[in-house]
Amino acid sequence: MANVLYLSVVDDLKKKITSGEILPDKILKSESKLMEEYSVSRMTLRKSLSLLSNEGYIYSVPGKGYFVRKPDTDIYQFRFNEYDSFLPDVEKIKLLSVKIDKPTEEMIDNFVISKDEQVVKIERLIFSNKEPVAYEIFLTPYIPNKPVVEDKLSFANYYKALEMKLPFSIKNTIEMKLVLANEIIADKLKIQEREYVFKVTKKTYKKDNNNLLNYSYYYIKPNYFILFAKTPEEDESKKIF
């Protein structure tokens, strides 16, 4: 297909795998045989096999050969942030409060801080369709001499700025469940107490030491949130070269 050798090899092998001509866990021809079959050099062939391996089609066992992989079809991917995840589109995000306070027991457990240190607590209300649709509580340890100009960059963006600066060093987790709204949440979202709301807990960790950097609770009105996820795609931009 393409006028690039290693891609045409990839195309052909993919076809053989997706069509079922070579089934999962079955062995492929050896490198030397494939080199002959496609009339390419070893390095070129290996580039093709490398690509197929990266895309999850095959795996290799040293000394044995290449095998077709059985992919995991139960894996899904989605995107979540305070701007794109609510329905209809988010109109504005209102900063309710910024407090610097002593940590609760829960925070001392979660963060790597002592009870003498302080914690930043930010409350925000996310509006959509003229209504409050989500109430967010964000928590992070307070570090007074952080090289972020606190007055200039509002606290609301403080942690975003932090993430932006060192994007490779963090990882997130998210937990979503249904809970009954308590008085505070009901008040913020203007709903009845003991109505169901989505509770999304988002935690941000430092990759290398697994320290918790910050976490947020989002309380979301049921009708304003749909989670849509799909099988992860092979990322074209990350193609091997």
Added chain:
Amino acid sequence: MANVLYLSVVDDLKKKITSGEILPDKILKSESKLMEEYSVSRMTLRKSLSLLSNEGYIYSVPGKGYFVRKPDTDIYQFRFNEYDSFLPDVEKIKLLSVKIDKPTEEMIDNFVISKDEQVVKIERLIFSNKEPVAYEIFLTPYIPNKPVVEDKLSFANYYKALEMKLPFSIKNTIEMKLVLANEIIADKLKIQEREYVFKVTKKTYKKDNNNLLNYSYYYIKPNYFILFAKTPEEDESKKIF
């Protein structure tokens, strides 16, 4: 670190990127300079850069150079299937009914079938903790001469078998939202009518032509489902070689 040349180059460059020594969108040294710096051949260096590219750390622009990528921290990954996704662990899955019937308007819209063809409808009840926790309706076009022995492989596993046979050719989507239980759902799950339940819609498509192969609705009791997702990990098993 490792006694493999290209991995030690990867380690060093990763350190420079994660530490912030080279910031997102900033250019790396050119291949020829890096070859000199690390005293490796071009192909070895390119293998290192290829790995970093695959893991999302860098990208390349032909004629210009290599740049540090700004990774997307809003992406999450999770696993969903009828065995591992409910709380506590699933005890059994009860097959309620298998019907072969004419398709509804909705099904004709979704599937690539005419109104004269037929559809398989499977109802299942997922038990956990002696209670029904989820009610599933599965739909797929009925193909009489499918090479699956219908009596042997129960219908409940019919589509699983299908997926297993051609795992590379399918992709899934999932949608999760809150809905109010209607009479049927309330009855199956033994809850009150007009209580909230999770509605999960899972659709399976053929990759090449985007045809819908089957879809399921899961109605799940709120307390028996928590979605847990996290930043996708670099898959060690798919490492470049």
Added chain:
DNA sequence: TAGTGGTCTAGACCACTTC
């Protein structure tokens, strides 16, 4: 011992960007 994949080198030619 023969065959397998894993690492590594030193070249070559190309298309593209920048000046």
Added chain:
DNA sequence: AAGTGGTCTAGACCACTAA
């Protein structure tokens, strides 16, 4: 014209697996 990354080759040596 000089520098960049992209493709491709023909070797070499190694560790591992299987008979």
